[in-house]
Amino acid sequence: MEYKTAVSFPKDFFWSAATAAYQYEGAYVEDGKTLSVVDKNINPHYADTSVASDHYHHFKEDIALMKELGMTAYRFSISWPRVLPNGRGKVNKKGIDFYKDLVSELRKNGIEPLATIYHFDLPASLQDAYGGWSSRQIIDDFAYYCKILFEHLGDQVKYWFTINEQSNMFLLPYLMEFDADTPLEKQKYEMNHIMTLAHAKAITLCREMIPDAKIGPAIGLSPNYPKTCHPEDIQAARNANDFRSYLFTDLYVHGIYRLNIWRYMKENGVAPTIEKGDMELLQSAKPDFLGINYYQSRVVKYAPDTMKNKEMKINANGKKGETEFEIIPGIYQGSTNPYLEKTDWDWEIDPIGLRTLLNELNDRYHLPIIITENGMGAVDELTADEKVHDDYRIDYLRKHLEQCRLAIGDGVQLFGYCPWSFMDLLSTTSGFRKRYGFVYVNRTDEDLKDLRRIKKDSFYWYQKVIETNGKQL
Numbered sequence: 001m002e003y004k005t006a007v008s009f010p011k012d013f014f015w016s017a018a019t020a021a022y023q024y025e026g027a028y029v030e031d032g033k034t035l036s037v038v039d040k041n042i043n044p045h046y047a048d049t050s051v052a053s054d055h056y057h058h059f060k061e062d063i064a065l066m067k068e069l070g071m072t073a074y075r076f077s078i079s080w081p082r083v084l085p086n087g088r089g090k091v092n093k094k095g096i097d098f099y100k101d102l103v104s105e106l107r108k109n110g111i112e113p114l115a116t117i118y119h120f121d122l123p124a125s126l127q128d129a130y131g132g133w134s135s136r137q138i139i140d141d142f143a144y145y146c147k148i149l150f151e152h153l154g155d156q157v158k159y160w161f162t163i164n165e166q167s168n169m170f171l172l173p174y175l176m177e178f179d180a181d182t183p184l185e186k187q188k189y190e191m192n193h194i195m196t197l198a199h200a201k202a203i204t205l206c207r208e209m210i211p212d213a214k215i216g217p218a219i220g221l222s223p224n225y226p227k228t229c230h231p232e233d234i235q236a237a238r239n240a241n242d243f244r245s246y247l248f249t250d251l252y253v254h255g256i257y258r259l260n261i262w263r264y265m266k267e268n269g270v271a272p273t274i275e276k277g278d279m280e281l282l283q284s285a286k287p288d289f290l291g292i293n294y295y296q297s298r299v300v301k302y303a304p305d306t307m308k309n310k311e312m313k314i315n316a317n318g319k320k321g322e323t324e325f326e327i328i329p330g331i332y333q334g335s336t337n338p339y340l341e342k343t344d345w346d347w348e349i350d351p352i353g354l355r356t357l358l359n360e361l362n363d364r365y366h367l368p369i370i371i372t373e374n375g376m377g378a379v380d381e382l383t384a385d386e387k388v389h390d391d392y393r394i395d396y397l398r399k400h401l402e403q404c405r406l407a408i409g410d411g412v413q414l415f416g417y418c419p420w421s422f423m424d425l426l427s428t429t430s431g432f433r434k435r436y437g438f439v440y441v442n443r444t445d446e447d448l449k450d451l452r453r454i455k456k457d458s459f460y461w462y463q464k465v466i467e468t469n470g471k472q473l
């Protein structure tokens with residue numbers, strides 16, 4: 001539904017853009033930083049995290065570009081092993097000072113810092129010490145890490161995201177390390193419970209230490225559509241939404257496991273261990289908002305019990321048609337959407353799906369929402385006269401922002417938009433081949449070149465969007 005009267009973006013809307021430490025900073029063992037699990041496990045066919053976009057050494061220049069773009073907020077993540085090289089214990093002064101300098105430079109330029117506490121980069125030392133997220137020991141270590149951040153940055157940072165895409169860690173096991181001797185599904189549900197407890201502790205601590213700050217999760221979500229109007233497919237779509245979205249959001253917002261999922265976990269011997277006080281902690285730590293990472297919608301259909309379970313295989317090469325969908329017998333199986341265009345990585349482009357998702361979440365939770373990621377990964381060409389004509393990205397972002405505007409008209413309390421990504425950075429699956437930024441970084445997977453920053457056409461487009469507070473999309 002379109003509205004006849006123009007709906008505008010709120011006056012104080014956060015016009016932002018996002019990055020994450022291990023994909024952007026580089027300097028992966030510099031000034032006391034140690035390796036994270038994701039530094040060790042990044043796709044070996046592409047660039048590693050050692051230099052990335054070298055933001056660590058270019059942050060002032062990069063913030064000047066943010067200012068030129070007109071950004072009023074910036075979402076970044078903090079590297080746990082840069083702040084605490086052993087994951088716990090002694091604070092690395094150079095590490096925490098880097099973030100203090102970053103945040104004060106942002107403030108100097110009138111840009112609101114939006115900080116993600118955890119974006120996949122678990123200190124490898126904690127993985128080695130006790131298996132990382134598989135052990136409840138991590139809850140106290142995560143709380144200690146949060147305490148250090150709140151102590152040192154709490155006077156300057158008033159918006160915090162606890163954990164990035166807990167939901168996707170289920171689908172993409174390369175982001176975690178698992179124990180080969182325990183069934184994978186059991187480990188995933190156990191880790192999910194432990195992570196949610198860590199998230200809840202972070203919220204509790206934030207309330208105590210920085211009462212004027214706001215805090216919430218950043219969740220990777222896609223609405224799941226039924227392949228047909230056959231009731232079995234409709235039910236499969238409900239299942240997919242429950243297992244892939246509401247499992248996480250109901251835990252975050254209400255501190256409950258949905259009964260159908262709880263039964264599934266029990267019947268299949270994969271239910272997490274719930275200790276005394278766990279559910280009370282979850283129920284007491286309601287987030288202030290939901291951060292949503294949205295890239296695509298999904299289609300699912302009925303999966304008979306007789307099928308064999310299959311993990312999803314993602315397309316990491318950018319050659320269309322390489323994705324293999326997951327199958328959960330009796331629950332759902334993935335499929336394609338014949339109505340939507342796809343990126344070269346098979347991600348289905350669905351701006352309307354974003355409006356659908358925002359409305360679903362608003363109806364369900366009535367919380368303010370910020371889009372913490374949304375963007376289009378593509379192979380960008382740098383022309384001989386040093387331009388990047390990324391009209392496909394402009395088209396993608398424009399259509400998604402248009403749906404955000406409509407969702408605001410529908411009543412969604414949307415307070416910010418952080419396209420992924422501010423600048424080109426290392427893709428989780430496909431190195432520098434897959435670019436997302438408004439600013440081109442002059443390097444490839446094989447050749448570091450001079451890491452020069454070059455504004456793409458989308459930079460000038462977004463600059464105009466911000467200048468007109470979204471009137472000119």
Ligand code: BG6
Binds near residue numbers: 377428
């Ligand atoms: C999100 C992550 O899943 O998607 C980001 O939070 C990631 O870290 C982004 O980069 C895009 O995914 P990819 O695989 O194209 O880099």
